[in-house]
Amino acid sequence: MSQEKVFITPAEWEVMRVVWANGSMTSREIQNILEEETGWKTATTKTFIGRLKDKNALSAERKGRQYIYSAAISERESVKEEITSSFDKVCNQKIGVYLNDYIQTTTLSQKDILLLIEALESKLEDAPRQIPCQCHKGQCNCQDCQHE
Ligand SMILES: [Zn+2]
Known part of the structure; x- marks a missing residue:
């Protein structure tokens, strides 16, 4: 996966980690994992998912009445990007x-x-x-x- 520079906030990174670890999933499934870890309300998780979709970090595929989300950027490339941006400073x-x-x-x-x-x-x-x-x-x- 080659990717453009995407800036991911620490909170959005929490969402990406769930998707990187689990593959394709619904927002409900993402929410269930994060609620336990972070205590985020459904609306909070949905906001971060929406932002990640806007940034093209997550891709969404409609399946019946819901969307299935999967990572559009790789964990390894994203970590490399984070490290590079730190050392660029x-x-x-x-x-x-x-x-x-x-x-x-x-x-x-x-x-x-x-x-x-x-x-x-x-x-x-x-x-x-x-x-x-x-x-x-x-x-x-x-x-x-x-x-x-
Ligand atoms: Zn110098």
Whole structure:
């Protein structure tokens, strides 16, 4: 699934998680799961479903008197989008340090760690010595910026 950039709020993300986990479902089925978890009223869940449909994150198919909703965006692509949009906010030169901060504080399985080591070793072969700064003047204090 390739997708356009879709901004999903934390509340809408709760709805997407239900649909990603369960596949095609009615708003009632989504509601039943979320009511237990979040205490949301039916109208609240319906509002979020409507917004996600408008954003083309959910697709709706009419079946008799009700709609069946399914995910129009993949979980993996959406997570990738979230991470990318976070790292787009900082200087390219700081991404390694911030990624390392995240790795240090998160629990990873041995399998996850081996995957990362393999990815990093293969990237190391073609990695530049330094990454150019792409920041606007006045928004960064890296060495590149101070030379301007
Ligand atoms: Zn910078």
